[in-house]
Amino acid sequence: GAVVSQHPSWVICKSxxxxxxxxxxxxxxxxxxxxxxxxxxxSLMLMATSNEGSKAxxxxxxxxxxFLINHASLTLSTLTVTSAHPEDSSFYICSAGTxxxxxxxxxPGTRLTVT
Amino acid sequence: AQTVTQSQPEMSVQxxxxxTLSCTYDTSESNYYLFWYKQxxxxxxxxxxxxxxxxxQNATENRFSVNFQKAAKSFxxxxxxxxxxxxxxxxxxxxxxxGTASKLTFGTGTRLQVTL
Numbered sequence: 001g002a003v004v005s006q007h008p009s010w011v012i013c014k015s016x017x018x019x020x021x022x023x024x025x026x027x028x029x030x031x032x033x034x035x036x037x038x039x040x041x042x043s044l045m046l047m048a049t050s051n052e053g054s055k056a057x058x059x060x061x062x063x064x065x066x067f068l069i070n071h072a073s074l075t076l077s078t079l080t081v082t083s084a085h086p087e088d089s090s091f092y093i094c095s096a097g098t099x100x101x102x103x104x105x106x107x108p109g110t111r112l113t114v115t
Numbered sequence: 116a117q118t119v120t121q122s123q124p125e126m127s128v129q130x131x132x133x134x135t136l137s138c139t140y141d142t143s144e145s146n147y148y149l150f151w152y153k154q155x156x157x158x159x160x161x162x163x164x165x166x167x168x169x170x171x172q173n174a175t176e177n178r179f180s181v182n183f184q185k186a187a188k189s190f191x192x193x194x195x196x197x198x199x200x201x202x203x204x205x206x207x208x209x210x211x212x213x214g215t216a217s218k219l220t221f222g223t224g225t226r227l228q229v230t231l
C-alpha cells in the first residue's frame with residue numbers, strides 16, 4: 001500500500017515552453033502533497049506544500065508564477081513549470097500524506113531537462 | 116526553524132562490516148520525529164528507520180539501528196553486516212509532530228559506498 005506515482009519519469013522540453021508533472025496517490029487519499037527539487041549530488045529542497053482544494057504554500061525564494069501547483073483532487077497534484085529555462089533542469093520529487101498521521105510517501109521522481 | 120546537519124559527505128565500508136552515519140539537528144520543538152531515508156541510484160526515496168522523539172528507546176529495523184541522543188540532538192544510523200545493496204545516499208530528516216503530514220527538513224546527505 002501507500003504508492004505514489006509520478007508522470008512522466010523523464011521529460012525533455014525546449015526553452016520557453018511549459019511542462020506539467022503529475023503526482024498521484026494510487027491507493028490512498030492524499031490530503032497534503034509536497035513538491036521537492038533535487039540538484040545532482042545535493043539534498044531535497046522543499047518547493048511547496050499543497051492541500052487538496054487550497055492554494056499551495058510556497059517556500060521562500062520559489063517563484064509561484066513559474067512553478068504552478070494544483071491539487072484539485074485527493075489523488076492528484078500537478079506541478080507546471082512555465083516558460084522553462086535550462087536552469088530549471090533538475091529532478092523533481094513529490095510526496096503525499098494523509099490526514100491524522102505524519103507519514104508521507106515519495107514518488108519515484110521526474111527528471112526534467114530543458115534544452 | 117529546524118536544521119539538520121550531516122558532516123560526512125562520503126563514507127565507504129567493506130561488505131559485512133559495520134558503519135555509522137552521523138546526524139545532528141537543531142530545534143526548539145519538543146515533539147518531533149526523526150528519519151533516515153535511503154536514495155539508491157534509482158533515486159526513489161526509501162524510508163529506512165524512524166524515531167519518535169518522546170521515545171527513549173532507540174529504534175531498530177533488522178540491520179539498521181539508531182543512536183538517538185535527545186539532549187545532544189544527535190541521531191546516528193548504524194548499518195550492521197553491510198551489503199552491496201546498501202550503496203546509496205542517506206539523508207537524515209526531521210519533522211515536527213503536528214498530527215498530520217508536514218514538511219520534512221533534510222540534511223545534506225552522506226554517500227555510502229559498500230565495497231567487496
